[in-house]
Amino acid sequence: MTDSAAEQPVLTVLQITDVHLRRQPGGSLLGVDTDASVSAVLDQALARQVPDAVLVTGDVAHDSHPEVYQRFWKLLTDRFQGPALVLAGNHDVTRRMGSLAERRELHLPGWVVLAMDSHEDDQPGGSVDAAEFASLQNACKKFRDCHVLLATHHPPIEVGCPWLDKDRITNGAELLEWLSEHSTARAMVFGHAHQVVESSYRDIILLGTPSTCIQFAPGTQSFSVDDQKPGYRWLYLDHEGGVTTSVERVDDYPLTVDMSQFQQELTN
Ligand SMILES: [Fe+2]
Secondary structure (H helix, E strand, C coil): CCHHHHHCCCEEEEEECCCCECCCCCCEECCEEHHHHHHHHHHHHHHHCCCCEEEEECCCECCCCHHHHHHHHHHHHCCCCCCEEEECCCCCCHHHCHHHHCCCEEEECCEEEEEECCCECCECCECCCHHHHHHHHHHHHHCCCCEEEEEECCCCCCCCCHHHHCCCECCHHHHHHHHHHHCCEEEEEECCCCCCEEEEECCEEEEECCCCCCEECCCCCCCCEECCCCEEEEEEECCCCCEEEEEEECCCCCCCCCHHHHHHHCCC
16 A cells, blocks of 8 residues: 555445335334334444445335435434435335435545446346446446445345345346456445345455344245344445445344234235
8 A cells, every 4th residue: 555545544334224114204114113223223323433425225115105205314314414325125116216316326535336226116126227237337437447336225146045036136147247347346235135245256345234124034945034133334445445344233222023014014
């Protein structure tokens, strides 16, 4: 590292994901009040550090209505006024997100964060269509003097749960191969799996992050919720393109999962 590089501060980015806000404030998902759990996540995280940016990697809403996105934006901006990038997940409907989904890139010193839209309205599965892939390729070429952090909703790889893996990004392997060959992508963060995922494809670090509400049990064959607490991820981006990361949970959050709501809650 050169002297000037050593003087560059490490950037701090907070990732939250899979917020699943209901239409009514205080509504619950499997018995968990998702307004309260995301509030607890943001309160704990932002009391510990003020990040340079916040990434929200989809499933902002469980019931997609414009007022839900407005409520989420107030929850976030009451606590953090810096740059934020918000992506759509499979429970979101882009046209109902208003200006929230318009931002596609976020610039930080030496880095650019690119949104990669893997969702299709009203479909659970992930894919990056030809137009999105072309736009990603253009952005990667345009920002080749920067380190790139990619943010998306669906995992681009299998996470070890067949019931989730069927909905991973269908062309994830092709995307990762292109990125590893032709871009300065250093890491890709995603949600959807509601659990910690830490993997890599060649030199690209692949990171999945716990939900701000309920968690899915790793290594399971069919839908399974576990009792892990709401969580979030810190990303530390250095001037040389290095990425270090940690996941934290709200350990004292009073989580009580009510599986009797399962049939009515997770029908889509
Ligand atoms: Fe989700």
